[in-house]
Amino acid sequence: NAGVMQNPRHLVRRRGQEARLRCSPMKGHSHVYWYRQLPEEGLKFMVYLQKENIIDESGMPKERFSAEFPKEGPSILRIQQVVRGDSAAYFCASSPPGGTGSYNEQFFGPGTRLTVL
Amino acid sequence: QQPVQSPQAVILREGEDAVINCSSSKALYSVHWYRQKHGEAPVFLMILLKGGEQKGHEKISASFNEKKQQSSLYLTASQLSYSGTYFCGTGSSNTGKLIFGQGTTLQVKP
Numbered sequence: 630n631a632g633v634m635q636n637p638r639h640l641v642r643r644r645g646q647e648a649r650l651r652c653s654p655m656k657g658h659s660h661v662y663w664y665r666q667l668p669e670e671g672l673k674f675m676v677y678l679q680k681e682n683i684i685d686e687s688g689m690p691k692e693r694f695s696a697e698f699p700k701e702g703p704s705i706l707r708i709q710q711v712v713r714g715d716s717a718a719y720f721c722a723s724s725p726p727g728g729t730g731s732y733n734e735q736f737f738g739p740g741t742r743l744t745v746l
Numbered sequence: 747q748q749p750v751q752s753p754q755a756v757i758l759r760e761g762e763d764a765v766i767n768c769s770s771s772k773a774l775y776s777v778h779w780y781r782q783k784h785g786e787a788p789v790f791l792m793i794l795l796k797g798g799e800q801k802g803h804e805k806i807s808a809s810f811n812e813k814k815q816q817s818s819l820y821l822t823a824s825q826l827s828y829s830g831t832y833f834c835g836t837g838s839s840n841t842g843k844l845i846f847g848q849g850t851t852l853q854v855k856p
Binding site: 660662664670671672674677684685687688697720724732733734735736737738739740 | 748775776778780786787788789790793795801806835837841842843844845846847848849
């Protein structure tokens with residue numbers, strides 16, 4: 630059973646460009662979470678999605694950031710007009726149905742390391 | 747509010763024990779524990795739920811004091827592979843959102 634997959638693993642963008650990060654949850658998982666981790670810091674919640682629905686986006690910056698989890702295909706975290714402060718590791722996690730991620734284990738993907746030049 | 751972990755860092759010799767604590771100022775629904783090695787993804791260790799249910803690895807033990815809004819992770823007979831940063835994540839309601847502590851760095855030496 631494949632784990633959570635993220636791609637790309639490393640992404641380099643220049644200021645002002647767009648970054649698209651992809652996450653495929655574990656098979657059978659219907660809940661997806663995105664977290665951001667700055668160097669030497671903890672994980673910061675960004676957004677929680679189920680298929681075609683954003684459940685909680687309280688950790689998402691109001692501008693430039695968006696997330697989706699379509700009926701078909703991976704979840705996408707999109708950052709428009711990137712700035713140097715967006716440089717971080719972005720982790721996706723998934724959890725099984727039958728309860729939210731507060732009740733069930735969240736399994737993390739390998740992360741995407743975004744570097745903004 | 748972000749939970750507070752203590753200690754911030756621990757250095758052990760192989761075979762020694764350690765306790766990592768996690769405290770929250772908010773009422774908790776669940777506490778999740780993860781270990782992260784440098785440059786890698788966090789790995790799930792254990793989840794403790796309000797009401798006493800626990801799910802996790804057999805070799806890991808932890809406690810959850812709902813009244814004090816605290817959890818402790820017990821690492822016994824430590825091995826070199828235990829080295830890494832340990833994070834607690836707290837769920838204050840059944841929404842899926844976890845708020846993580848700042849981490850506790852554990853180094854196990856031979």
